[in-house]
Amino acid sequence: MITFSVKIKTIGLMCVGWSHPSAAGCDIPFTRVLRKKGREYSYEIYIPGSSFKGSLRSATSRIATPYGFKSCGEISPEGIERAHSSGGVCDVCELFGYPKGSVPSKLLVSDFEPVNHMQMFEMTRVRIDDQSMKAAEGALFTLEYVPPGSVFSGNISVREENPRLLGLLLLGLAELRIGRFGRASIIDLMIEDEAPLREKLERDWLVLLEDLRRWLWE
Numbered sequence: 001m002i003t004f005s006v007k008i009k010t011i012g013l014m015c016v017g018w019s020h021p022s023a024a025g026c027d028i029p030f031t032r033v034l035r036k037k038g039r040e041y042s043y044e045i046y047i048p049g050s051s052f053k054g055s056l057r058s059a060t061s062r063i064a065t066p067y068g069f070k071s072c073g074e075i076s077p078e079g080i081e082r083a084h085s086s087g088g089v090c091d092v093c094e095l096f097g098y099p100k101g102s103v104p105s106k107l108l109v110s111d112f113e114p115v116n117h118m119q120m121f122e123m124t125r126v127r128i129d130d131q132s133m134k135a136a137e138g139a140l141f142t143l144e145y146v147p148p149g150s151v152f153s154g155n156i157s158v159r160e161e162n163p164r165l166l167g168l169l170l171l172g173l174a175e176l177r178i179g180r181f182g183r184a185s186i187i188d189l190m191i192e193d194e195a196p197l198r199e200k201l202e203r204d205w206l207v208l209l210e211d212l213r214r215w216l217w218e
Contacts, residue, residue: 002166002200003157005192006173008047008112011217013123013145014185016047026122026142028183033111045120047112047152047182055181056109057096060172062179064092069168095165106165112154118146143183158197166197167205174208177216188217 018031031051032043057075064071070090072083077099084093089103097105122142158166173189181187191197191212201209 001157001159002161002196003155004194004197005153005155006112007115007190007192008052008152008154008181009188009190009215009217010146010148010150011186011188012148014150014182014187015143015145016051016182016185017143026144028141029144030120030146045114045118045146047154049109049111049154051182052112052154053096053107053109055179056172056176057092059175059179060095060168061092063171063175064090064168067168067171069171091165091168095168104159106159106162107169108157108159110155112152115151115153116149118150120144120146161200163200163202163205166201167208170201170205170208170212173212186217188215190215 015028016031017028030045031048033046034041035044054075061071061073061075069092071092072080072090074080074083080093081099084090084098089098093103095106097103097107122144124140124142156169158169173191177188179186189212191209194209194213198206198209
């Protein structure tokens with residue numbers, strides 16, 4: 001198994017929504033986990049590994065085909081299952097897994113913990129009606145954000161050391177830096193502790209690995 005570290009840095013405001021609005025006093029608070037410090041318990045922010053992995057899968061699906069990889073273009077379990085109903089599994093599903101466990105995911109993604117201090121704040125938004133393109137009645141809601149420059153750190157592990165799929169993973173990580181994350185946020189990311197990954201990569205991917213070892217958005 002190959003394991004390397006990934007740091008995420010917010011470029012603008014970022015919200016990864018949680019399902020417990022009462023905990024932070026707003027409609028869509030940032031995700032939190034209950035932790036114990038000494039004798040006290042407190043809710044602390046983090047980015048779930050499942051959220052990162054879902055966004056990474058979407059990014060990898062977008063970028064796969066132009067670089068010669070196969071992608072079914074689906075991200076929902078139902079769509080993926082329909083796309084592969086005639087047999088065979090595309091490269092993206094081989095890397096990220098196939099519904100109902102017939103092809104287990106080769107990726108393990110940890111939760112991402114904050115590295116630096118972050119001053120949380122709330123902002124009020126309004127939902128726009130799709131048909132009228134005007135503010136929907138009674139559609140004000142508040143979100144909790146972390147500010148630009150917030151950094152989180154986590155790990156990615158790859159079960160199978162397939163050089164070709166490792167290249168596809170790097171493409172997905174690079175694409176995620178120019179896509180969307182969380183609630184339409186933009187992030188940068190950087191790979192660290194990459195020596196085990198470097199040893200298994202094909203030579204053609206080393207340039208991309210070097211690019212991913214530094215921030216894109218300085």
